[in-house]
Amino acid sequence: MPWELKSDRPIYTQLIDQIKLMIFSGAYPPGSRLPSVRDMAKEAAVNPNTMQRALAKLEEDSLIITHRTSGRSITEDTRMVELAKNKLAQEQISEFLEKMQLMGFEQKEILTIINNMVKEMKK
Amino acid sequence: MSVILECTELTKKFASKIAVSGVNLKVERGQIVGLLGPNGSGKSTIIKLANGLLTPTRGNILIGGRKPGIETKKIVSYLPEKTYLNDWMRVHQIIELFSDFYDNFKPEKAYDMLKRLNINANDRLKTMSKGTKEKVQLILVMSREAELYLLDEPIGGVDPAARDYILATILSNYNENATVIISTHLISDIEKILDSVIFINQGQVVLTSTVDDIRDEKGKSVDGLFREVFKC
Numbered sequence: 001m002p003w004e005l006k007s008d009r010p011i012y013t014q015l016i017d018q019i020k021l022m023i024f025s026g027a028y029p030p031g032s033r034l035p036s037v038r039d040m041a042k043e044a045a046v047n048p049n050t051m052q053r054a055l056a057k058l059e060e061d062s063l064i065i066t067h068r069t070s071g072r073s074i075t076e077d078t079r080m081v082e083l084a085k086n087k088l089a090q091e092q093i094s095e096f097l098e099k100m101q102l103m104g105f106e107q108k109e110i111l112t113i114i115n116n117m118v119k120e121m122k123k
Numbered sequence: 124m125s126v127i128l129e130c131t132e133l134t135k136k137f138a139s140k141i142a143v144s145g146v147n148l149k150v151e152r153g154q155i156v157g158l159l160g161p162n163g164s165g166k167s168t169i170i171k172l173a174n175g176l177l178t179p180t181r182g183n184i185l186i187g188g189r190k191p192g193i194e195t196k197k198i199v200s201y202l203p204e205k206t207y208l209n210d211w212m213r214v215h216q217i218i219e220l221f222s223d224f225y226d227n228f229k230p231e232k233a234y235d236m237l238k239r240l241n242i243n244a245n246d247r248l249k250t251m252s253k254g255t256k257e258k259v260q261l262i263l264v265m266s267r268e269a270e271l272y273l274l275d276e277p278i279g280g281v282d283p284a285a286r287d288y289i290l291a292t293i294l295s296n297y298n299e300n301a302t303v304i305i306s307t308h309l310i311s312d313i314e315k316i317l318d319s320v321i322f323i324n325q326g327q328v329v330l331t332s333t334v335d336d337i338r339d340e341k342g343k344s345v346d347g348l349f350r351e352v353f354k355c
């Protein structure tokens with residue numbers, strides 16, 4: 001997966017978001033081992049200290065576990081992953097709802113549009 | 124973390140012109156630092172002072188607690204802004220020269236990087252393009268296992284694809300105890316690999332910060348901030 005970094009936000013927060021997506025999408029399944037900090041930094045073309053900082057934050061959020069001798073792995077606790085995934089979904093949706101409100105849509109209208117679009121996609 | 128480079132009230136005058144004026148700086152080990160400033164701001168002068176190629180008019184510069192000299196040159200790997208290598212030499216001859224000269228030079232590293240960049244070790248420097256010469260020089264500098272790398276405009280003349288490879292090379296060749304100081308004005312290309320930046324203007328330090336703090340506080344990239352601070 002290519003790493004995409006924008007220029008207006010801190011790099012480590014973007015790394016956190018992208019690693020989370022890799023966990024949620026199954027690119028890094030629960031329990032799987034992560035490459036070394038250096039290798040991950042090299043792949044993302046970022047400073048190793050920045051990658052380290054991102055991984056430390058993910059560890060704080062219990063998505064990543066550090067083993068004293070054998071590097072890092074993704075948590076095996078699928079409940080933790082689900083929780084984080086739901087949190088991200090809620091963030092995305094509330095951002096979307098705010099934008100729609102700015103455009104002047106009522107909640108009912110928004111739901112109708114979403115329903116119609118979902119039906120379209122099923123066809 | 125210990126300090127690898129320290130400047131106190133560092134000042135350098137050339138006749139009546141002040142190139143560096145009362146600079147106080149501390150750079151720690153294990154960092155990649157950008158030394159950023161417009162043309163003529165004093166970047167190269169600071170780097171030359173760190174190498175002992177110039178002596179301070181006033182103040183001090185210390186490398187690992189020592190004044191620049193024989194002992195510091197063992198641990199500092201320097202990429203100057205201009206080439207100093209004899210251009211009749213072939214790349215492998217220069218590698219032999221460096222192996223003789225520096226205890227910490229790793230020829231196998233150099234050959235490996237030459238291969239990756241498709242540079243023939245039998246070619247003479249004078250038959251090479253400007254960009255290829257720059258690549259050769261950077262390869263030589265990064266093939267030393269130094270404690271401090273001072274890179275003066277390392278990516279100016281090379282194409283964007285090679286630039287990416289060179290940055291990857293810098294990332295993979297420095298170790299946790301080594302510090303890399305890169306002077307450049309091509310900020311957007313390198314800011315992702317930097318820990319922190321030092322902005323200098325007219326011989327003075329105007330800002331030191333980490334890259335993510337700048338993005339966090341100003342909501343813009345280091346490149347964007349630079350354009351704002353040094354707007355002409």
